[in-house]
Amino acid sequence: MIQLFSESWAFVCPKFFSTRDFNYPSITVSNLHATPVTVTRTVTNVGSPHASYVARVKQPAGVLVSVEPTKLVFNAVGEKQSFKVILKPKTATTNLTVFVFGALVWSDGQHFVRSPIYIAVSSFEK
Template identity: 50%
Template sequence: MTTATILDNSEREIKDQSKEDATPFGYGAGHIQPELAMDPGLIYDLSIVDYINFLCSHGYNQTQMNMFSKNLFTCPKYYNMLDFNYPSITVPNLSKHSVQVITRTVTNVGPQGTYQVHVKEPYGISVLVKPKSLKFNEVGEKKTFKVIFKVTKPTSGYVFGHLLWSDGRHKVMSPLVVKHN
C-alpha cells in the first residue's frame, strides 16, 4: 500500500470513470508497484492486539472476542480508532475549531537512513507532522510520529492529500482523508 502510486502509466493523476481526477475513494492507495513493494523501506506494522482492539471499538462482545483470541481478552475502556496503525489516515469529523492529533508508528525494514516527511495538505486543512524526520539505525527499529490536523478554510465534504516519508531511495506514502463537520 505505501509503495503504490497515484499516477497512471503516463505519469498523470489517475482519473475516474468521468475522466475527473480520482480520489482515494476511487483508487485506494493507488496502483501497486510490485518491484517497490519488495523493498518498501518502512512499514506500518499491526499486531493481533491491534486487530482485536479494532473489533472492540466496533462493539464486539466478550463471546465474539473469544472467537478471535486463544486467551481471554478484555477490551480496553477506551481505544481511539483514529490511532489504528494503518497507513491510510482518515479523520471523519474534523470541526472548524478543533485540532485532531493522530499517532502512527513505522518499522524500518530496510537499511539505516533518515526519512524526511513531505505533505500534500487536503484543501482547507493544515497538516503538521512531528517530528519531520525519522532516523533509523537498524532493521526492525520503530519510530512514532504524530499528525496534527486543523481546519484553515471550512468546506463541505471530504478533502484529500497525502504524506510521504522518503530517504531519497524509498517513498512511503499514506493517503490523508478528512471530512469537515
C-alpha cells in the same frame, strides 16, 4: 479465537476506542471541527540499517497538516519510531460536510512510503 493470533488469553477489549488510534498507514478523520486533531502512528524500519526518512505532505484542501518530527532516523532494521500528524481546518466552512484528500509521504530519496489522508471537515463557527 484470539489465541489463534496471540500467545495468551489476556487480551481485554477496550470499552471505548477511536479509529484514529488504529495504527493503519492511512489517516482518516471523520469529523474535523475547529479543534485540531492529533493522530499518532508507529512505523518499523524494514529497509537499510541506517536510514533517514523526511516527511512531505500533500495538504488536503482547507486543512493544515503538520508532522512531528519531520525526520525519522533509524539505526537498525526492525527499529520502531512514532510520529504525530496534526490536522487543523484553515477556515470555517459553510457546507455541512466537505470531504478532502491528501497524503503524507516519507522518503529517504530512493524509497517512498505513502499514507493517504482522508478528512471530513464539518462546519463550525469561527
